[in-house]
Amino acid sequence: MDHSVRGSNKRRYSVGLAAALLTLIWLLLSDFDLASLMVGIPSIGVALWCHQALRSSDGRLLSFAGTARLAGYFIRQSLSGGWDLARRSCGRRLNVKPGLIEYSRHFTNPSAYPLFVRCLNLLPGTLSVEERQGMLLLHVIDTDVDYTSELDHLGQLTEAVWRNPGGSDS
Numbered sequence: 001m002d003h004s005v006r007g008s009n010k011r012r013y014s015v016g017l018a019a020a021l022l023t024l025i026w027l028l029l030s031d032f033d034l035a036s037l038m039v040g041i042p043s044i045g046v047a048l049w050c051h052q053a054l055r056s057s058d059g060r061l062l063s064f065a066g067t068a069r070l071a072g073y074f075i076r077q078s079l080s081g082g083w084d085l086a087r088r089s090c091g092r093r094l095n096v097k098p099g100l101i102e103y104s105r106h107f108t109n110p111s112a113y114p115l116f117v118r119c120l121n122l123l124p125g126t127l128s129v130e131e132r133q134g135m136l137l138l139h140v141i142d143t144d145v146d147y148t149s150e151l152d153h154l155g156q157l158t159e160a161v162w163r164n165p166g167g168s169d170s
Contacts, residue, residue: 015048022047060109066160073157074119081124085141099143104135105155112159119154 022044023037030036051061088095107113117128117136125141140147 015052018051019044019048060111060162063161063163066157066162070119070157070161073154074123077123085124088141095142097142097144099140100129101138101140101143101147102135103138103147103151105152107155107159109159109162111162112155115161116155116158119158120151123154 023040026036026040026044027033030040105116107116117131120126120128120136120138126147127139128136129139130137138147
């Protein structure tokens with residue numbers, strides 16, 4: 001059997017399985033009210049279309065686990081970073097030393113880089129100012145803090161938003 005036919009059958013099976021699971025979830029949430037499928041079927045169709053459309057540039061699909069980990073990290077960092085920023089700037093003593101730092105990281109999945117920059121810009125205390133030949137120039141709230149490990153961790157989380165080429169959702 002041709003590899004493209006096998007891949008097409010696998011994709012069709014995957015979409016069918018996803019449709020069945022989403023339909024089951026819809027029915028569970030609606031107490032098996034079949035009339036609710038008037039809204040459920042179009043909603044499931046949109047969800048399946050989004051699932052297929054939101055592939056990375058190299059064909060990787062979104063990873064639910066990776067997306068959930070990034071969302072959890074983003075929420076934690078938003079709260080703790082917001083608290084830290086408020087504490088530093090609203091205290092009796094202004095405890096900030098704003099400035100610019102350079103950061104560079106290689107992304108194995110090119111789709112992760114724009115997501116990384118957007119997440120970075122939304123987190124309290126950091127802002128990307130400029131990109132210079134793969135090097136980001138960042139404005140930070142305190143230049144005495146080493147941000148490298150935090151930025152590396154955010155980079156790993158943004159790359160994990162897409163499944164590995166083998167299809168595993170890690």
